[in-house]
Structures are given as structure tokens and as C-alpha cells.
Amino acid sequence: MPTQMLAGRLQVRREVGRLLSGTSRAGYLRKWLLLGIIIGVIAGLGAALFITMLHAGTSWLLGTVGGYHVATTSGEGGVRAASGFARPWAVPLVTGGGALAAALLVYFFAPEAEGHGTDAAIAAVHANPKGLRGRVALVKMVSSALTIGSGGSGGREGPTAQISATFGSVLSRTLNLTPADSRIAVASGIASGIGAIFRAPLGGAVLGAELVFRDDLEVEALLPSIVSSVVAFAVFGSVTGSFSPIFGWQTSYHLANVQALLMFAIVGLGCGLMGRLYAAAFYRTSDSFERLHLPKWLKPALAGLVVGALGLAIPGVLGTGYGQIQQELSAHVLIGIPLWLVLVLPIAKIVATSLSIGSGGSGGIFGPGMVIGGATGAAVWRLLELGHAAPAGGPTPFVIVGMIACFGAIAHAPLAVMLMVAEMTGSLEMLAPAMVAIILALLVVGDATIYRSQLATRADSPARRFSAQMPPAPQVPVSDVMAPPRLVLPASLTASEALAALRDAEVPGAPVVDADGVFIGSLHAARLAEQVEAGTATKAGRLADAEALTLPEAASLDDAVDAVATSRGGWVPVLDVDMHVRGVVSTTDLVRGWRLAMRGAMRQLGRASGATTLVEETVDADSQADGARIDQLDWPPRAVLVAVHRRQGLAWPHPDTRLGAGDLVSVVCRKEEADAVRRLLVSQPTVIEASLSAR
Incomplete structure (x- = not known):
């Protein structure tokens, strides 16, 4: 990054940090009301920009160039069936070309934007909530619009989740929030992005608390997620001009008797099996592409050609697939589709998504999961209708319950997905059948998950795993625990000079500061040695890890334990309000702090007894x-x-x-x-x- 640009970014960061410096020290409600609003506004604007780019990309790439117009939904321009293929030969070329352009963009500008995005955001919550780079959001937005807009099978929630989670990470760095608050900021970013793009603020809010763990909830993120999600929804609707559910108001179904729940039990079992197949196929495909000895930017292009060819036979696999689900909500339309096509669509969507995103393409896997579930529910209804056993009311409840059961189970977010689908269809009538279906689907899915970054419970979190063994220590300030930095590196040093200084001081790393003493980032000796051996000839300021974890002076020992446990080098710099380095906290400092906390706890016990x-x-x-x-x-x-x-x-x-x-x-x-x-x-x-x- 050029020196002037770096200086400008640091100046903006300092000014924003000063402006909001009191936020991190405010009470829980006041703090997250303000931060939640800020995250929600950016998430809503980001979602609106992305959906505009996606619609434009789809219209031009797949429509104008490819000669094929996908089906649309009620809440996005009205219900319209897909067109025929005016130029069949062009569709695979467009899908492959769009994937190639997106892959090149990711490869050269932000490799971490590869894949489905939501997993990266979940990983950031657990590992380094301040570690998401700002440029990733822009690259993810453009590359996903190219991939999905050209016909690639992907969802739009992954890009929006990563966009808003990245802003939560950038905000955490700017305000130097504690690791615990940074995790909440990133989790609420995930919630607000998904809540906005699906027009499901309540479901999105619960998702922010539910998605990061397989069998647990991030309870602390629930209220911030509610604030950010509803603000994002309001901003998104105001910009796009629509607040209506994506699939329209599907309110015609009413549960008539208990026996009808047996039908939805079948849907739940089928969706559970389909969810397991989805996760297994996706990651097996992803691992196969990883082992393939080809340039990383070429793999998505080859997969795009295959997906485009598959789309000629089964058009419903192209793009997000929401328009296809809208069509299957109608009984007369579903009956008019050939039976083989109805039955094969869920499998084909799994194959197409595994190829488009598993190859390294950019897009989400949340939306396709719901499309797979909806198509499974439609297939169950079609088979029941063929045997004259389908209940009155058409396929709508089967499709909606299928959407909930499949992805709610494989993502281990049953409550959030139930609420989201209810908001996307404008109906709460299907909640009871959905509960039956999703419980059975969860039993079938077991511990399998579509998100590899999910942890089982909060006890498995790296920070909590460490701090769970320590006595409560909120009363010990980090200033009592930190040690003076043994080395602070000027940004003007060369890589070789910085490495020599680290070795002379016998430290694993050191903070890097500019000419005014403002913290730029951290340098780690092991990684720096690799860069020097590779012949990297640049300044320490450009090599510094700007996303490294930091602590504010007002932090406590609990915050320090959290930060050190998830840091890259086992140490974390402590910064003041002006982003100057005041100290360093390492594992040995935590032990000293633990002894102080233990003494304090024992003193309290002694006073009592x-x-x-x-x-x-x-x-x-x-x-x-x-x-x-x-x-x-x-x-x-x-x-x-x-x-x-x-x-x-x-x-x-x-x-x-x-x-x-x-x-x-x-x-x-x-x-x-x-x-x-x-x-x-x-x-x-x-x-x-x-x-x-x-x-």
C-alpha cells in the first residue's frame, strides 16, 4: 500500500476512533445500540449495492449475452417464468467466462474472498474477529455478482454476510474493541447482512447468535444482532423500494388435523438425507478441486463450463434458483413440469453448487441449501399427488417446510431458518409442520454441518477454552498485567533490518509504528523470516499485519486472556486512545495476572469467612x-x-x-x-x- 494512502487510512482510523472513543466504555445497551446502528446502516447499504449489481449482472450476462432469462420471484419484480434458450451454445461460455473473471479478481486482489464467505466470517468470530481485510468486501461483492450473474449456482447471503462481517471487523480495529466485543460486532454483521438480503430481520438476528456454534448460541450477540439486523432491513428496503417478502404472501395454508403432520415428517426425513448429501458432496468436491494441479483461477472457469452445460438440461440450477422455487409453489405449474425433472432437481442443484462454489468460485451456500430443501419438498408433494395422497392446499406448505428443514438442519440453525422462511413467505402457518420436519431432519443430519468453521459449543472456543480454566478476573486491569514492549519497530525499517532487530531482541514479534508513534500493525519473526528469504524488499510498515489483535488500555485480564489465546504469536499489543503502544501482554503476563485475580478472589473469600x-x-x-x-x-x-x-x-x-x-x-x-x-x-x-x- 502506498505510503500516502497508508497515512490517510491511519488518520481516518484515528479520527473515527477519537470520535467514538467513549463507545467501548459505555454500558452494554448504549454501546450496542450505537454500534448496532452503524453496522446495520453499512450492512443495508452493502446488501442493496450487491443486489443491484447481481440483478444487473444477471440481466446482462445471462440474459443479454447468454440469451436466457431466469425465473423471478414475487417480491423481486413479480412472478415470471424462465425463458427458453435463444443461444444454447452461449450459456456454458457465459457461465464459464463469468467464473473465470471472478476467479482472476479474487486471485490477484483478495484470495480470502474465495468460496462461500459465511464460513470465513464464522472463522473470524472464533479466531480473529479483527482480521478481515476491508478490500475483501468489495472484491467479494464484484466476484459474486459475476459468478452468480453469469449463471453459477450460488447464494447471495454469503457475499452479504462477508461484506457486513468485514465492516464489523474494520470497526473493531478502528475503535480498538476488546476481542469479546469484536466477536459480537462480526456476528451481528453476519446477522444484519443476511437479514437484509433475505428481508428477514428477525430470522437474521437469531442467525447471528445461532450460526457460529453447532449445538449452542452466542447469547451475547443476540441483542446487537437484533439492532443491526432491523436497521439493515430498513436501509435495504428504503434503497431498493421494497419491504415485501421475497416469495410473496403465502398465507393460504391452514393445518387441518394432526394426521397431516405425518406428511411433513416424510419431508423432514427426506430433507435431512438431502442435507447430509449436500454437505458431503460440497466438501468432497471442494477437496477434489484443491488437489487438482491447475492454476487456482482456472478451476472455477472449468466448473462454470460444466454448470452451464448442466443448466441447458436442468435450467433450475442456474443462478440463485429462487425463481424456480417460486414456480414450484404453484400446483398447476409443478404438475406441468416433467416428473423426472422435479425428482432430479435437488440432486442437480447440489452438483451445480458444489461445482460453482466448491471449485473456488465466489457465492453463498445458504440460498442453494434452501432451494435444495424446497425442491425436495416439491418432489415429495409431486409423488404424493401422483398416488392421490397429497393433502388439499397444493405444494406450497411442502416447499416452504422443505426449505426450513433442509438448510436449518445442515446449518444447525433451526430457529433462525424457521423465522427467516416465515418472513420470506409472509406466513407463520407452517411453523408447526416445520418444527416436526426440522426435528427429524436434525436427527438424520447428526453432527454433520455445512459450515466447517462452526464449533460445537462455546466451551470449544479458543478463548473460552483457556479462560474457562482461569478464575474470573474482570477486576484486574490489563495495565497491571502488561509489560513494557521490549521492541517497537519503526515503519521505515527494511524487512532485513526489522528481522535483525527482532533476533537481536530475542522476541517472537513486535508492534510497528509510524513516525508519529501510531500503531500500524504487528510483525512476527517467523513470517518475516520467510518473506526475507523469499527476497521481499520493502519496508516494515508495509509488511505489518494491520489486522492483528490489539487491546485497549481499559481492557481487563479477561479480555487479555481472550486476545492472547487467539493471537497468532502469543502476544498482543496494548494501545491507548490515540493508538500509541503502551505495553505488550503475553502468556507469562497472563499467569501473573491470574495470580493477582486469584489473590483478589481469595481476599474476598477471606473477608467473608x-x-x-x-x-x-x-x-x-x-x-x-x-x-x-x-x-x-x-x-x-x-x-x-x-x-x-x-x-x-x-x-x-x-x-x-x-x-x-x-x-x-x-x-x-x-x-x-x-x-x-x-x-x-x-x-x-x-x-x-x-x-x-x-x-
Whole structure:
């Protein structure tokens, strides 16, 4: 990035950060009301821009050049059936050419925009919520419009989710939010983008909390997601001029009897099987393309040719497929479609999406999943109708319930998808049948998921996995824990000079600052060494990782644990409001902070009981503890060995843990037992009465 552009970006970041500097310290409701509105506005504008580009791309690429016009939905220009193929030979060329143009754009400008986007946003929530680059949003928008607009089988929710999640990440960096708040910002970005593009604000809001885990909810993200999603929906509708459901108001169905639920149980089982097939086929195709020894930009083009050819036989696979689902909501239209085509459409859509997106193309897999489910529901109704067993009311409830059951199960977001489809069809009448279907679909799907970045529960989150073993520490400020930076690199250093400085200081990395001392990013020695060996001749400022995790001075030990656990190098810089480096927090600093937190907790316990004390002693070489296992020592009956701190780090004590000279041992015991504990650890203990209540 040119120096002037970098300086301008840093200046904007500082000014915005100063303007909103009090936001991160505000109360939960005030903070997320403001941040949610900001994220929602950008998400709504981004979704409106993308849908405009997508419609224009589809009209020109597939319509004007390819000679084929896809079916449309009620809420997007009115119901219109697909046209015939005026130039059949042109469709595969257009689909392949659009995929090639999109792949080249991604390859040269933002490789992380490859694929379906939502998985990348989920991964950012768990790993590095500040790590999404701003340029990814623009590249994702254009490349997805090219891929889907030329006939590639993909959804539009992935691009909008990544666009709005990227803004949440950029906002987190600009305001230097804590990692926990940054995760919420990215999750609410996912929610607002999807809620806007599907015109389903409530479903989108719940999706922001539900999608990041397979068997859990990100509860903290629910309220921010509600704010950002409804704002995005309002902005999107105001810009596009439409607030109506995508598939129109489908309100004619009424559940007549309990027996009808059996029909939807069949839909649920079928959609569960189809969901498993979708996930397996998609990732098997993706892995196969990954092993294919061809240029990355060429693979989507080859897949596009195949998808275009498949579309000549089964037109419903081209583009998003929503128009095809709109057609299948009508009984007379569905009956008029050849039976073989109705039955094969779900499989064909799986194949087309796996090729278009699994090859490295740009687009979403959320929308195709609902199309696959809707087509499965239509196939079930068609078979029942053929046997004169279909209930009155037509295929509409089967198609809608199929949309919910298939993708709600394979994405492990049943509640969100139920609400979204209800909003997309303007009907709540199908919720009871949908609940039956999705429960059975979830049983069939099991632990399989369409999103590889999903974690099972919050306990599996890298930050929470670490902090769950630590005592609560919101009362310990990071300023009490951080250490002065051993090295701060000027941006003007060359790569070789920066690497030499890192090696001389014997540090794994260091923050990089500009001439005014403003933080630019972080440099990591291992990665920098690779770049120097590759002959990279540039300045440290250009190589610095601008998306690296940082902490504000107002952060607590909890925030530091969160940040270090998910950082790339095991250390995180601490910045003030003006983005100047004030310190560095590493794993060893967390241990010191943990001891402070533990002491604080024990003090509170001591004040409450009046009889508890914390004994911390270093094991002497001649003491009883030196060389002994913990279970071999004669501990007082009520003593609790809390931790053993060694030079290598913190050791969690077990009965067979062997103590040695130099170990710092922390023991909680009653006041009258303190001397007995010291006699085990120290060769000549000094009697000190230091109850926690007196400290």
C-alpha cells in the first residue's frame, strides 16, 4: 500500500476512533445500540449495492449475452417464468467466462474472498474477529455478482454476510474493541447482512447468535444482532423500494388435523438425507478441486463450463434458483413440469453448487441449501399427488417446510431458518409442520454441518477454552498485567533490518509504528523470516499485519486472556486512545495476572469467612516438598493446592505432580494450617500471620 494512502487510512482510523472513543466504555445497551446502528446502516447499504449489481449482472450476462432469462420471484419484480434458450451454445461460455473473471479478481486482489464467505466470517468470530481485510468486501461483492450473474449456482447471503462481517471487523480495529466485543460486532454483521438480503430481520438476528456454534448460541450477540439486523432491513428496503417478502404472501395454508403432520415428517426425513448429501458432496468436491494441479483461477472457469452445460438440461440450477422455487409453489405449474425433472432437481442443484462454489468460485451456500430443501419438498408433494395422497392446499406448505428443514438442519440453525422462511413467505402457518420436519431432519443430519468453521459449543472456543480454566478476573486491569514492549519497530525499517532487530531482541514479534508513534500493525519473526528469504524488499510498515489483535488500555485480564489465546504469536499489543503502544501482554503476563485475580478472589473469600488464607511459597532445595509427589506430602486436612508456577509456565496440580526446588506453590487453607503448609515447602519457614481478610 502506498505510503500516502497508508497515512490517510491511519488518520481516518484515528479520527473515527477519537470520535467514538467513549463507545467501548459505555454500558452494554448504549454501546450496542450505537454500534448496532452503524453496522446495520453499512450492512443495508452493502446488501442493496450487491443486489443491484447481481440483478444487473444477471440481466446482462445471462440474459443479454447468454440469451436466457431466469425465473423471478414475487417480491423481486413479480412472478415470471424462465425463458427458453435463444443461444444454447452461449450459456456454458457465459457461465464459464463469468467464473473465470471472478476467479482472476479474487486471485490477484483478495484470495480470502474465495468460496462461500459465511464460513470465513464464522472463522473470524472464533479466531480473529479483527482480521478481515476491508478490500475483501468489495472484491467479494464484484466476484459474486459475476459468478452468480453469469449463471453459477450460488447464494447471495454469503457475499452479504462477508461484506457486513468485514465492516464489523474494520470497526473493531478502528475503535480498538476488546476481542469479546469484536466477536459480537462480526456476528451481528453476519446477522444484519443476511437479514437484509433475505428481508428477514428477525430470522437474521437469531442467525447471528445461532450460526457460529453447532449445538449452542452466542447469547451475547443476540441483542446487537437484533439492532443491526432491523436497521439493515430498513436501509435495504428504503434503497431498493421494497419491504415485501421475497416469495410473496403465502398465507393460504391452514393445518387441518394432526394426521397431516405425518406428511411433513416424510419431508423432514427426506430433507435431512438431502442435507447430509449436500454437505458431503460440497466438501468432497471442494477437496477434489484443491488437489487438482491447475492454476487456482482456472478451476472455477472449468466448473462454470460444466454448470452451464448442466443448466441447458436442468435450467433450475442456474443462478440463485429462487425463481424456480417460486414456480414450484404453484400446483398447476409443478404438475406441468416433467416428473423426472422435479425428482432430479435437488440432486442437480447440489452438483451445480458444489461445482460453482466448491471449485473456488465466489457465492453463498445458504440460498442453494434452501432451494435444495424446497425442491425436495416439491418432489415429495409431486409423488404424493401422483398416488392421490397429497393433502388439499397444493405444494406450497411442502416447499416452504422443505426449505426450513433442509438448510436449518445442515446449518444447525433451526430457529433462525424457521423465522427467516416465515418472513420470506409472509406466513407463520407452517411453523408447526416445520418444527416436526426440522426435528427429524436434525436427527438424520447428526453432527454433520455445512459450515466447517462452526464449533460445537462455546466451551470449544479458543478463548473460552483457556479462560474457562482461569478464575474470573474482570477486576484486574490489563495495565497491571502488561509489560513494557521490549521492541517497537519503526515503519521505515527494511524487512532485513526489522528481522535483525527482532533476533537481536530475542522476541517472537513486535508492534510497528509510524513516525508519529501510531500503531500500524504487528510483525512476527517467523513470517518475516520467510518473506526475507523469499527476497521481499520493502519496508516494515508495509509488511505489518494491520489486522492483528490489539487491546485497549481499559481492557481487563479477561479480555487479555481472550486476545492472547487467539493471537497468532502469543502476544498482543496494548494501545491507548490515540493508538500509541503502551505495553505488550503475553502468556507469562497472563499467569501473573491470574495470580493477582486469584489473590483478589481469595481476599474476598477471606473477608467473608474470616478464617481463610492464601499461602504462596517457593519450594526450597532442602524442604520436604523438593522431589516429592503431591500425594506423598502430609498436607493439612482442609488445604487446597491451587497451582504450581514453574519457569516453563503454570502447572495444574495433580496427585502425581512432582514438586521441585524453585516451584512457586499456591495453597488455600485455614489460618491455623498456614504454618504447617509452609513447613512442607520451606526448609526454615518464617512464621507470618497474613490472612486474606487482613490483606
